[in-house]
Amino acid sequence: GAGVSQTPSNKVTEKGKYVELRCDPISGHTALYWYRQSLGQGPEFLIYFQGTGAADDSGLPNDRFFAVRPEGSVSTLKIQRTERGDSAVYLCASSRTSGSYNEQFFGPGTRLTVL
Amino acid sequence: DAKTTQPNSMESNEEEPVHLPCNHSTISGTDYIHWYRQLPSQGPEYVIHGLTSNVNNRMASLAIAEDRKSSTLILHRATLRDAAVYYCILIIGAGSYQLTFGKGTKLSVIP
Numbered sequence: 571g572a573g574v575s576q577t578p579s580n581k582v583t584e585k586g587k588y589v590e591l592r593c594d595p596i597s598g599h600t601a602l603y604w605y606r607q608s609l610g611q612g613p614e615f616l617i618y619f620q621g622t623g624a625a626d627d628s629g630l631p632n633d634r635f636f637a638v639r640p641e642g643s644v645s646t647l648k649i650q651r652t653e654r655g656d657s658a659v660y661l662c663a664s665s666r667t668s669g670s671y672n673e674q675f676f677g678p679g680t681r682l683t684v685l
Numbered sequence: 686d687a688k689t690t691q692p693n694s695m696e697s698n699e700e701e702p703v704h705l706p707c708n709h710s711t712i713s714g715t716d717y718i719h720w721y722r723q724l725p726s727q728g729p730e731y732v733i734h735g736l737t738s739n740v741n742n743r744m745a746s747l748a749i750a751e752d753r754k755s756s757t758l759i760l761h762r763a764t765l766r767d768a769a770v771y772y773c774i775l776i777i778g779a780g781s782y783q784l785t786f787g788k789g790t791k792l793s794v795i796p
Contacts, residue, residue: 574728601782612772612786613729626783661728668782671717676728 572596574677576662582683583652591647591680595664602645603674604637605661613661619645620668652684689773694791697763705758705790707773712753717776719784720747720758722769729772729786732758768794 575594583589595602600621605613615629619639627637634652639645649656659681663674690708697703709718720732733740733747735756740747746759760767772789776782 603782603784605784605786610788612770612788613784615783615785618782629783663728665782669780671734672782673719673731673734674729674782674784676730678726679728 574662574664574675576660576677576680578680579678580681580683582685584685585652585654587652587684589649589652589682591649591660591682593645593647593662593664593677595643595645595662596675597643599664599666599675600642601665601668601672601674602639603663603665604645604647605663607659607661607679609658616647618668625668649682652682654684657682657684689775689787691771691773691787691790693788694793696793696795697760697767698795699765700762703760703763703767703792705760705771705773705792706755707757708755709773709775710754712775713777715778718747718749718753718756719774719776720745721772721774721784721786722767723772723789724766724769732771734776763792763794765794765796768792 577592602619604616607613618626622642634650637647659679661679663676665672665674719734721729723729735747748757770789770791
């Protein structure tokens, strides 16, 4: 079946602009995660959704970052007033449910470049 | 936070077995050991996970020390496609979900 998809694959924006990054999880997966990966580092957790609600947003770096999942499927990560330090690959993952025995399936990521 | 320690890099010849070590001396009884790998320009990919017993799947085997303070991911026959960064991750507690990635081990496979 189809895996996790993310759009766009690349996004270049200017400092101060607003961006939206989209994630389509695997159909039927109730858990959805966003991670951010800077060059040369492992991915860092941002936020976790169980269904429509954000169950854990402790990884969001500040209030410029926000994510939604209104119908419990597609999710959008929104970044306001982008800064150069926001440049990274943003990864989305989904799993059938949450829990430490569940594997997470990752999308290919969106590479965000803030000029 | 429970942490893992892995070598920064390893090399293997193609078609030979590879043993990737991971130390997790602060592991507690309900922590799962997960391995993911990340090929160049791709998102991470699940490899295997275990709790106490050794595990096998189509991709790899996971050998867990008796005291659970270390584990080894075994690729039985390395191929060029196995060249990737391999992450050993502890998921803390049975109800947890958050993957905390370190820097992982960069595996190079020599033809």
